[in-house]
Amino acid sequence: EALAASRPWLTLRGSRPWPEVLAAQERAHVVLATSVWDNAQVALLEALARGVPSVSTRVGDAPRYLLEPSLERFCVPSGDAGALAAALAELGGAYETWRPRFAANGERLRAIHGNAADALMELVAVA
Numbered sequence: 001e002a003l004a005a006s007r008p009w010l011t012l013r014g015s016r017p018w019p020e021v022l023a024a025q026e027r028a029h030v031v032l033a034t035s036v037w038d039n040a041q042v043a044l045l046e047a048l049a050r051g052v053p054s055v056s057t058r059v060g061d062a063p064r065y066l067l068e069p070s071l072e073r074f075c076v077p078s079g080d081a082g083a084l085a086a087a088l089a090e091l092g093g094a095y096e097t098w099r100p101r102f103a104a105n106g107e108r109l110r111a112i113h114g115n116a117a118d119a120l121m122e123l124v125a126v127a
Helices: 018-027 038-049 069-074 081-093 095-113 116-126
Strands: 031-033 054-057
Touching (some): 018 038, 018 116, 038 095, 054 081, 069 081, 069 095, 081 095
Parallel strands (some): 031 054
């Protein structure tokens, strides 16, 4: 919280309802997933399945979500802020090139995972 207070561009909002997270991802140009916990990377899978360009830490299944080898550069070692910044800069610098590649990756993820989002929403609703 102290670190966020020194950055006017950063707002901590705490835990958010899953439908709110999904809605935010749908409006996003890029998703940044810096989790060190592998179970949090399901949010990354949701974004990538929608074709949203993403930069993430190499935690849990995150590397397996990038089916196109050229996208592997956007999954960086955990704890390496410089690598995260470099990946974001590369993505932003050639966004029009990378966006279609993420969209194609999303199509392949949806084909593989099928109705996983519906099943997950049902689990969340039960909890």
